[in-house]
Amino acid sequence: MGVFKIITVFAVIFVVTTPLPLRTKRTVTTLTDPLEDSIENLDQGRLANIEAYSASDNDNKRDLRNSETSSRNNLREGLLASRYEVKLTPNFADGTFAGVARISVILNSGVADPIKFHFVDLKVGTVRTITGTTSTEVTNVKVNDGVLEINTGAELSLYTFEIEYSGTLEGAGIGFYRGTYESETYVAMNLHPTNARRVFPCIDEPNVQTTISFTFAGVNTYTNVIANSKRLATQPTEGELQFEPLSGAPYLWGMMAHNLSPANLPASNVVLYTRPTRNSGDLQTSVAINNYFNFFNNFTAKPYDSIIANQQGGMHIMALPDVDRDWYALSTIAVWEPYIVIEVSAAARQKQIGFVKIAEAMSKQWFGYVLGPSNWRYQWVITGLGRYAAFEAARRLESNPADAARIDMDAAFVTDVIQESLLDDSYTNALPLEPDADLFNENAIRNNINGLQKTKAAAIMRMLSLVLSQNSEIDYVRNAAQTLFNTATLTDINSRNFYDTLSTTWNQATNLIGNLRDFVQPWVLNNNYPVIRIDLRQGSGVIVTQERFGFANRPQMNFMIPLSFTTSVNPDFNNIYPSQVMQTTATLTMDLTDDDWVIFNIQGQGYYRVNYETALWNRIISALEDETRRNQIHPINRAVLLDDALNLARSGRIEYSIALRIVLTMNLETEYVVWKAFMRNMNILRNHLQSLVDDNDNLDSNIYVRLIGRVTNAAETNLTFSPDPNLTEPAMRSLARGLIMETVCKANYQPCVAAAVDLFRDPNDANAINGNIPADIRPAVYCANIMSGGEEERNLLIAHLAKINNQYERVVILESLACSTDQDYIRSYLDQATIATSPYNSEEKTRIFKAVIESNYKNARVALNFLIQNTARTIEALGGPEKLEEVLYTLSRNFANGGMVTEYKNWVSSLYSNLESSRLIAERYRDFIDQDMQWNDAHLNNIYTWIDQNDAPSFMLSMMLLCISLMVALFNH
Ligand SMILES: *[C@@H]1O[C@H](CO)[C@@H](O)[C@H](O)[C@H]1NC(C)=O
């Protein structure tokens, strides 16, 4: 049925949006009931449309062809599985499960050919065909390369198969798995994106819709058993739980069987479950969920309780103690416990992360379950809209500027989404949002949907919204989403129907651009993004030119770039809507006299970087250096200036001296968003400089910390490293202090380390941890003590671990232990994280690896060597390739020298690497680190020299210290 519907929707969209006569509003009523049309008729109609379509627009034709092929399955021509009945029986004693799948099949072609299903990591038992009450065993059955092939020897076009099989209960949030916490277990099923094939034989593609019903045996001992659909009113068999059938693609099914307890009812029909021992009655999360629930119902105009017939109906949000993964199944939302159990006294940082994660998890019920991609190639539309909406929800929640506890979600979006994305998207082989062909291979799908896409898609949606809407009264992106929800529900989204719906909704109501597709496609189909350059013009005003940005030279191309700017003459950083869209270049008149600056890209909302001619950089820098004039520039733009300058220098477009002068102005900075940009960009300098000085006795081993000493003045005097624990202050200040201390303590900046050592122990008991360390600086304080201390400090912290009853705090401690500079300890820590009897749960293991890698480059090297020697064991411990790939990404960000790069490259290219399905992604990171080494070769010595010559204050200080020690020496004689 689903297939028919897709074709109908597609045909309608096609007809309506063809540039020829029919450019009218798309209405719901033009959709015919899919069941009334036979597939033959639709095919005919669609073919006629293809013929009628002018050959001039190759793009459109390409889209059309692709969606033509993807409306069938890629596994076997002519195979339709109309219905699945799946029964799963876990066997906890040996960690396996038994499965029986009854599948109704229609063959439209090749009736004599084998029938195929995706089938991975499962063992096939008996296969039977069922006709009426008789069943016949099929003996010619093979499993090849993830595909189950059934040869019946007959030539029928209708079958019902009954397939018995077995599988392993996975450990970490994928497929059908068993999770653990304390002495408890739970059972759950998460099939996104291609894990349905690990649970039952199926055609596991997002556009292949069917009807599925599930039965779970032996899980009725759990207090709560919830799936997407309702339970049958009367259960046919004792000890089994059967759920109503639902239509949809296999990957959208989920289930949870658990003994967590309902902690809260944030809204009617919305239940939040946590471990009974971890229910602090946190009102904050409950308020957030309630807000989000109403927000999404309104934003999508798709009420949650009427998504699909037979749906479970409630929204069940579970705080999972041990797993952090994407979930898209209806009614069952699993969120990692630290994102959701947020106590009143929690760190601002936990709130900042958690409130966004909860919004994203909830958004997937609509953007993901209701709207799905027609092929994983188009997932960017879903992810982009979903994250865009989630941030809008979080922004709305945190919109009261008078609330001291407010998290600035505008800053969070720019720094965590746009700027992160711009960094990852600077590499030559960064992936475009939309690959140029449909994706069917699992590794290629993960490669596409994880990583850059998660940030870039939302950044592009945001920019698009500002360009189209031009004021805050209306949001065409939101309106288009509503239209999609109410016309294309439960079918498949591709970029074509997104563009067409958005074009129709917007209907050229604003005039910055003429054609939506022309504007947006260059950003979607290519990697990288532009940098604009601002030059002063003879007379008055500026000339704006553009170039494609990348860390290496890239083939030139033009983007249509939304421009927004303000000048020191009349600074206005509040109007974030662009004033024009630049096609190739632009000339702007403005009155700039001697010292006047102009700043482009207001609040960093555009997905591009800005370069200025040197004279303009100098004016900006002199404003940044002056306390009063600095504050005239919006903090987000101060972050953008720093982020852009350091990346322009990294790519060789400006001198490092310009970027580093901006870095030195951090001496006046206390804002979180600016320090976040500092941390993101200075990390690579820290690692590479440290490695450089470690390998050269004649260089100053304190070079990086000298730079840190020049930039912390405001942070130290205004925020301070020893805040009064009883002081209530704005959350954003706590957040900033936590980040700054983490950054500068890790760099071994002594005033920070000393403050941390002072705070570490209980003032009344030197053998216990101080319980009054403010939550936001605990990561810095613990890390600094582990780093500067030894076994004693570690043991104190490990003893503390046993006392706390909070998963977020637990992870803070586990991550802090990774700061140790004792490499034997680090090795044994990684070993503990990967042994079969590891004391750490699945997600904790991943966090430990990442923390080790991020602590310093030497630990990163220990982790690299550990991974090389224990690849298979680590993949198993982390819970599969996806988690390994997260670790590899972090690793790729923390290489420091050619030696490490060589080790990594040898590993990745070795036939015996055991990287298995992660090789594709590991190779992409190899090219990233190669590019970083080219940067090292070209710039590192200059950077060293510049810092060495430009840290006068500490130079003066060391001269003074030298004088003092000379005098002391003299007096002592
Ligand atoms: C969303 O909320 C606004 C403002 O309260 C209201 O005007 C609008 O009708 C709502 N839309 C839907 C679809 O509920």
Ligand SMILES: *[C@@H]1O[C@H](CO)[C@@H](O)[C@H](O)[C@H]1NC(C)=O
């Ligand atoms: C810190 O800076 C803020 C903003 O510039 C100012 O309002 C506040 O008084 C300063 N606090 C201290 C302790 O210097």
Ligand SMILES: *[C@@H]1O[C@H](CO)[C@@H](O)[C@H](O)[C@H]1NC(C)=O
């Ligand atoms: C903070 O408040 C607690 C309890 O009111 C008190 O015991 C403690 O001394 C205070 N700490 C500081 C540094 O004022």
